[in-house]
Amino acid sequence: MAPEAPERERAVAFTLNGESVRCRAPVRTHLGDLLRDAFGLTGVHLGCEHGVCGACTVLVDGRAVRACLMLGVQADGTVVETVEGLTESGSIRDLQDAFHARNALQCGYCTPGMLVTAAELLAEGGVPERAAIRDAIAGNYCRCTGYHAIVDAIATTAEARHAAGRDAAE
Amino acid sequence: MSADASGLTFLDRPNSYIGRSVPRPNARRLLEGRGVYVDDVPAARLGHVAFLRSPHAHARLLSVETAEAKGMPGVLAVVTGAELAAICTPWVGVLGHFKGLRSAPQHALAIDRVTWVGEPFCAVVARSRAEAEDALAAIAVEFDPLPAVVDMETALDPGTPPIHAELGDNLAFERSLDVGDVDAAFRDAALVVEETFQFGRHTGVCLEPRAILADWAAADGLLTVHHSFQAPHMMQDILCKHLALPEGAVRVICKDVGGSFGIKVHIYPDEMATCALALMLKRPVKFVADRLESFQSDIHARDHRVTARMAFSAEGDILALDMDDLTGIGPYSVYPRTSAVEANQVVNLTGGPYRHRHYRARARVVLQNKAPTCQYRAVGHPIATMVAEGLVDLGASRLGLDPLAMRERNVIPDDAYPCAGVSGIKLEKLSHQAALAKLKAMMGYDALRAEQASLRAQGIHRGIGLAAFIEITNPSAAFYGVGGARISSQDGCTIRLDPQGGVVAAISVTEQGQGTEGIIAQIVATAVGVPMEKVRVISGDTQATPYGGGTWASRGAGIGGEAAWQAGKALRANVVAVAGAILQADPASLDLRDGAVVDAESGTERMPLSELGRIVYFRSDTLPPGVQPEFVATRHYVPKDYPFAFTNGVQASYVEVDVQTGFVRLLKHWCVEDCGTVLNPLLVDEQIRGGIVQGIGGALFEHCLYDAEGQLLNGSMADYLVPMAGEMPDIEVAHVVSPTTSSEIGAKGAGEAGTAGAPAAVVNAINDALRPLDARVSRQPVTPEVVLEALGLV
Numbered sequence: 012m013a014p015e016a017p018e019r020e021r022a023v024a025f026t027l028n029g030e031s032v033r034c035r036a037p038v039r040t041h042l043g044d045l046l047r048d049a050f051g052l053t054g055v056h057l058g059c060e061h062g063v064c065g066a067c068t069v070l071v072d073g074r075a076v077r078a079c080l081m082l083g084v085q086a087d088g089t090v091v092e093t094v095e096g097l098t099e100s101g102s103i104r105d106l107q108d109a110f111h112a113r114n115a116l117q118c119g120y121c122t123p124g125m126l127v128t129a130a131e132l133l134a135e136g137g138v139p140e141r142a143a144i145r146d147a148i149a150g151n152y153c154r155c156t157g158y159h160a161i162v163d164a165i166a167t168t169a170e171a172r173h174a175a176g177r178d179a180a181e
Numbered sequence: 182m183s184a185d186a187s188g189l190t191f192l193d194r195p196n197s198y199i200g201r202s203v204p205r206p207n208a209r210r211l212l213e214g215r216g217v218y219v220d221d222v223p224a225a226r227l228g229h230v231a232f233l234r235s236p237h238a239h240a241r242l243l244s245v246e247t248a249e250a251k252g253m254p255g256v257l258a259v260v261t262g263a264e265l266a267a268i269c270t271p272w273v274g275v276l277g278h279f280k281g282l283r284s285a286p287q288h289a290l291a292i293d294r295v296t297w298v299g300e301p302f303c304a305v306v307a308r309s310r311a312e313a314e315d316a317l318a319a320i321a322v323e324f325d326p327l328p329a330v331v332d333m334e335t336a337l338d339p340g341t342p343p344i345h346a347e348l349g350d351n352l353a354f355e356r357s358l359d360v361g362d363v364d365a366a367f368r369d370a371a372l373v374v375e376e377t378f379q380f381g382r383h384t385g386v387c388l389e390p391r392a393i394l395a396d397w398a399a400a401d402g403l404l405t406v407h408h409s410f411q412a413p414h415m416m417q418d419i420l421c422k423h424l425a426l427p428e429g430a431v432r433v434i435c436k437d438v439g440g441s442f443g444i445k446v447h448i449y450p451d452e453m454a455t456c457a458l459a460l461m462l463k464r465p466v467k468f469v470a471d472r473l474e475s476f477q478s479d480i481h482a483r484d485h486r487v488t489a490r491m492a493f494s495a496e497g498d499i500l501a502l503d504m505d506d507l508t509g510i511g512p513y514s515v516y517p518r519t520s521a522v523e524a525n526q527v528v529n530l531t532g533g534p535y536r537h538r539h540y541r542a543r544a545r546v547v548l549q550n551k552a553p554t555c556q557y558r559a560v561g562h563p564i565a566t567m568v569a570e571g572l573v574d575l576g577a578s579r580l581g582l583d584p585l586a587m588r589e590r591n592v593i594p595d596d597a598y599p600c601a602g603v604s605g606i607k608l609e610k611l612s613h614q615a616a617l618a619k620l621k622a623m624m625g626y627d628a629l630r631a632e633q634a635s636l637r638a639q640g641i642h643r644g645i646g647l648a649a650f651i652e653i654t655n656p657s658a659a660f661y662g663v664g665g666a667r668i669s670s671q672d673g674c675t676i677r678l679d680p681q682g683g684v685v686a687a688i689s690v691t692e693q694g695q696g697t698e699g700i701i702a703q704i705v706a707t708a709v710g711v712p713m714e715k716v717r718v719i720s721g722d723t724q725a726t727p728y729g730g731g732t733w734a735s736r737g738a739g740i741g742g743e744a745a746w747q748a749g750k751a752l753r754a755n756v757v758a759v760a761g762a763i764l765q766a767d768p769a770s771l772d773l774r775d776g777a778v779v780d781a782e783s784g785t786e787r788m789p790l791s792e793l794g795r796i797v798y799f800r801s802d803t804l805p806p807g808v809q810p811e812f813v814a815t816r817h818y819v820p821k822d823y824p825f826a827f828t829n830g831v832q833a834s835y836v837e838v839d840v841q842t843g844f845v846r847l848l849k850h851w852c853v854e855d856c857g858t859v860l861n862p863l864l865v866d867e868q869i870r871g872g873i874v875q876g877i878g879g880a881l882f883e884h885c886l887y888d889a890e891g892q893l894l895n896g897s898m899a900d901y902l903v904p905m906a907g908e909m910p911d912i913e914v915a916h917v918v919s920p921t922t923s924s925e926i927g928a929k930g931a932g933e934a935g936t937a938g939a940p941a942a943v944v945n946a947i948n949d950a951l952r953p954l955d956a957r958v959s960r961q962p963v964t965p966e967v968v969l970e971a972l973g974l975v
Binding site: 037053054058059060061094107111112113116117118119120121122141144146149150152153154156157158159160161162 | 208209213311439694695863867871872898899904905
């Protein structure tokens with residue numbers, strides 16, 4: 012009797028940037044490739060594909076996750092947000108403005124992952140110290156800026172949200 | 182910075198954007214995840230290529246069996262080196278002005294022999310990258326391992342076999358320089374210090390790996406190449422040459438590029454192979470390096486060992502410098518810029534800030550079975566700066582002089598320019614004295630020394646390190662062209678005025694995040710006289726921009742910017758002439774400001790550009806007789822007065838060394854540099870900061886480690902350490918402004934200054950901290966292990 016053929020694809024359904032989506036995902040495809048290839052979300056950047064550089068960071072159920080370390084099929088039933096979704100919802104508009112004004116990006120390849128990581132930090136509320144900001148983004152590699160401007164932009168955003176009373180964590 | 186017909190310099194034109202911290206217009210799309218990097222470019226019928234790479238540092242290829250792989254799911258083609266060589270000719274990375282430089286022919290895919298771990302020798306094209314990689318595993322290869330030349334120190338030994346038999350030995354290039362009477366200077370010196378410095382191999386680690394998508398449209402006779410690259414016209418020329426295509430048959434597009442730093446300005450075998458495969462298969466083929474491939478096959482840099490000594494008078498004058506540099510460049514000199522440049526720069530630059538007149542240097546460039554090395558950000562500068570600044574600190578310490586005072590005493594005075602440096606380099610205008618004075622004030626030098634001393638008494642080991650440096654920018658044809666390389670040193674800008682008053686500027690320098698398009702928009706808006714939001718900039722497309730060199734060697738702003746300035750002025754003159762004819766006014770009495778034709782004297786608006794555009798484009802029947810408007814202007818620029826525009830600067834680092842663990846904590850970093858006219862402080866400062874952190878990476882963390890057999894031991898980002906936010910200090914930046922007079926905008930380059938000086942500043946700071954313990958480090962990266970070795974603890 013021939014051995015059973017290995018399962019190569021599986022149906023997945025999840026919420027992606029506010030929309031219900033479904034697709035057949037190759038079981039060996041990581042979430043980053045799935046988001047790029049099946050849904051055209053090319054803002055998800057692949058830098059190392061072994062979980063170190065942070066370029067592919069997305070939010071899964073509100074937590075920052077490396078899309079290269081999670082299989083696409085594991086997204087089944089979750090809520091996934093990428094930089095495209097966060098942009099459309101306007102939830103990080105102030106952060107993006109601060110990055111722009113401070114020139115906290117150069118080539119832009121780390122930027123989506125950096126923004127997602129910073130968004131998670133900012134969602135905790137309060138005004139973090141510079142060292143705490145550096146610690147929070149220590150898993151996101153940026154070759155261009157030297158980080159100083161990124162820390163400035165995140166700090167500026169945190170201060171502005173706090174001053175406006177928009178930093179509550181609830 | 183000359184005044185133009187309007188009587189105004191660009192800094193005081195009414196709508197000048199020069200010198201202002203204007204955010205980059207093209208950064209918005211990157212912030213919204215809407216960048217288009219090569220891997221984001223859609224293509225129908227796309228084939229993905231994966232390469233089989235050598236697992237040996239050196240081996241003969243006895244057989245490559247591809248039959249099984251060809252039958253694997255999704256596979257479109259499996260191609261060996263011999264098959265690819267039928268359509269892609271080999272190259273040799275030598276240039277005429279590096280006399281004696283030798284290398285061997287290099288193929289896109291190795292044919293008989295592999296010469297480093299990671300060299301590609303067989304390609305699989307499949308419908309997906311995963312299927313291509315599946316098929317790689319089904320290729321059977323027989324190797325005959327050969328002795329590997331790994332250690333550069335023994336590469337020239339008589340018993341070491343030559344990597345390329347036809348060359349006879351492993352010496353690729355040697356350069357010697359002997360100026361003044363070095364022996365006499367050392368003989369008469371009050372003090373001679375000597376040190377051997379080692380500089381580990383490291384690499385660029387661009388976050389976007391190298392990537393290329395080539396599409397051969399046979400019906401159009403056009404090969405369109407989307408490339409993560411810095412020099413599209415150079416790539417076009419080289420593809421034409423090696424794929425036997427006419428110039429018009431190749432279009433290279435470099436849109437968003439995810440970091441480059443010199444990594445993406447060289448010819449890579451796998452990228453040439455990808456283009457050849459597109460021709461062969463008559464369909465688009467894409468290659469995106471994965472991270473392991475990046476570590477194995479991106480160019481590496483540094484890997485120098487320098488033994489040097491410096492002679493001093495009793496008062497602390499530097500009298501002479503004598504050095505010997507040995508560097509290993511891998512098995513081939515990289516095409517087309519060659520791998521001799523870094524050593525050559527070390528010879529040209531070492532001790533460059535100082536006024537000694539006796540200098541001897543020898544550089545030897547040897548072949549070895551490791552990844553090829555070539556030009557990477559600040560080529561040679563970090564080595565040259567470390568050698569001189571390390572010796573200056575050693576001299577100051579032995580003579581009991583303050584390191585900052587030592588530099589103040591020895592730099593070429595600011596009023597001595599123009600002059601020549603001891604190596605023969607021509608220096609137009611540098612500002613070492615002003616930079617040192619500014620740095621001293623900015624960092625609160627004296628207070629910091631006091632703090633250091635009081636903490637030392639408490640057993641806390643802090644150090645202050647300084648590094649004065651010079652940087653090569655704005656290269657003329659002297660850099661590559663004179664040696665026969667078809668690398669353009671001139672650049673051009675074409676500016677067009679559209680009917681509504683919009684302006685489109687096509688520029689041949691390229692953008693990899695520096696802000697090239699931003700500063701071009703600033704310059705064009707200022708020169709033409711329109712609001713910046715009216716300007717669109719096109720770059721990175723051989724079919725759409727004037728011919729030019731692209732962006733490398735800190736040339737984008739100084740060379741591309743001047744071309745844009747001249748083109749903008751020419752367009753303004755054209756526009757004002759037509760407006761004068763329509764308004765029956767002397768063109769000399771008119772100007773163009775903020776998008777309107779105005780009376781030059783009073784500033785009163787005479788006609789908005791939209792009205793002028795309406796008449797010129799849609800009602801040319803109403804133009805006065807004989808008026809033919811030319812609302813497009815093109816200008817080119819290349820520096821002619823000097824081969825290079827040298828810049829200068831000084832950096833300082835403040836560190837704390839844990840003498841139990843060897844860990845170095847970076848507390849603060851400062852830089853004062855002089856890039857001439859600062860077009861956009863926001864962009865220049867971030868170039869400096871980013872460059873500093875890249876330099877710190879090489880100083881403390883980054884190292885491509887090979888074992889004795891030539892195996893790369895750390896080809897992942899988990900094992901190869903790069904600077905991350907948590908370890909990096911805040912960085913203060915300031916400027917001295919000495920514009921070059923060889924252009925009207927007066928801008929010199931700023932892209933490499935940070936990387937040039939940071940390692941020396943940090944290493945000198947570590948040694949300053951270790952001085953009371955009678956310990957010194959001189960091997961980069963300065964890992965905790967290196968510190969503990971210096972302390973005799975391991």
